[in-house]
Amino acid sequence: MVPLVALGLTSAVWIALNFARSLPLTDKTSDDLIPGSAVEITGFRVDAWQLPDDPLLGFVEIPAGPFLMGSDSSVDPMAFDIERWSSAAAQGVVELPTYYIGRFEVTVAQIRSFVQTTGYPIEAQALSGAATHPAAFISWPDALAYSRWLDRLLRTSPVTPRALSALLNSGSRVTLPTEAQWEKASRGEDGRIYPWGTEPRPDRATYQTISTTPVGSHQCPECPFGLDDMAGNVWEWTISPYQPYPFDPDNDSAGLGNESLWVMRGGSFRDPPNFIRAATRGGGDPGARRAFIGFRIVISPP
Numbered sequence: 001m002v003p004l005v006a007l008g009l010t011s012a013v014w015i016a017l018n019f020a021r022s023l024p025l026t027d028k029t030s031d032d033l034i035p036g037s038a039v040e041i042t043g044f045r046v047d048a049w050q051l052p053d054d055p056l057l058g059f060v061e062i063p064a065g066p067f068l069m070g071s072d073s074s075v076d077p078m079a080f081d082i083e084r085w086s087s088a089a090a091q092g093v094v095e096l097p098t099y100y101i102g103r104f105e106v107t108v109a110q111i112r113s114f115v116q117t118t119g120y121p122i123e124a125q126a127l128s129g130a131a132t133h134p135a136a137f138i139s140w141p142d143a144l145a146y147s148r149w150l151d152r153l154l155r156t157s158p159v160t161p162r163a164l165s166a167l168l169n170s171g172s173r174v175t176l177p178t179e180a181q182w183e184k185a186s187r188g189e190d191g192r193i194y195p196w197g198t199e200p201r202p203d204r205a206t207y208q209t210i211s212t213t214p215v216g217s218h219q220c221p222e223c224p225f226g227l228d229d230m231a232g233n234v235w236e237w238t239i240s241p242y243q244p245y246p247f248d249p250d251n252d253s254a255g256l257g258n259e260s261l262w263v264m265r266g267g268s269f270r271d272p273p274n275f276i277r278a279a280t281r282g283g284g285d286p287g288a289r290r291a292f293i294g295f296r297i298v299i300s301p302p
């Protein structure tokens with residue numbers, strides 16, 4: 001069973017339209033373009049494109065090492081078939097080098113800052129939410145355009161923390177997480193079902209409800225890396241196309257075509273507990289813009 005494949009639109013047309021529209025319009029730089037894009041928000045830096053007011057601007061280090069990926073339906077009865085690692089093994093060990101991932105989903109305020117600066121032609125609904133909520137109505141090309149913009153900014157801006165500059169100068173880049181990076185950041189190394197353990201917990205995530213909540217709404221001391229909303233709030237785009245396992249980082253574009261879907265992870269505010277599991281794989285048409293789809297970003301090594 002494949003969750004969310006029903007999102008599909010006429011993908012060939014969508015891909016063509018969205019890449020054509022994704023070119024920045026650099027003549028639109030008025031502060032009035034996006035009302036409220038430069039407001040002060042507690043916990044975020046208005047001088048740093050509304051990124052979190054952390055030493056690494058919201059990026060959290062995920063140390064190098066192996067983790068257990070995929071689902072064993074004999075251990076997790078909610079597991080979908082598409083999460084099985086292979087015909088021979090339910091789960092597989094994946095080794096990843098050190099990377100950094102956003103503590104929060106990308107917010108509406110951050111998308112407003114991006115659009116204000118670049119004039120990027122985004123759907124109006126993506127700008128209409130509350131500033132500290134996760135950005136939604138974001139297509140896969142929108143998410144990639146944001147990450148590429150931020151990559152360029154962080155490489156050249158004087159406000160970039162020295163540690164981030166060092167990473168970027170050594171070949172790392174701001175992008176969307178791979179499926180494996182996302183899953184390790186969510187469940188840690190030990191194959192747990194949810195970021196906090198084995199049972200769904202309404203005090204740890206926003207799910208099975210009617211709307212998103214502000215990023216950072218949930219304390220999760222049990223979560224392996226202190227990340228917020230890895231379960232629920234909005235689904236998060238990855239840079240991985242939707243393909244059968246095993247996950248192969250060196251062959252991530254094999255079989256891509258106009259009908260391809262991209263993997264989304266984590267479930268959303270409106271989903272039941274089985275969709276917010278750390279191993280759940282959603283497949284989304286890259287042009288889909290929905291109230292329940294957003295993203296978070298990583299700094300990925302070369």
Ligand SMILES: [Ca+2]
Binds near residue numbers: 105229265266
């Ligand atoms: Ca999420």
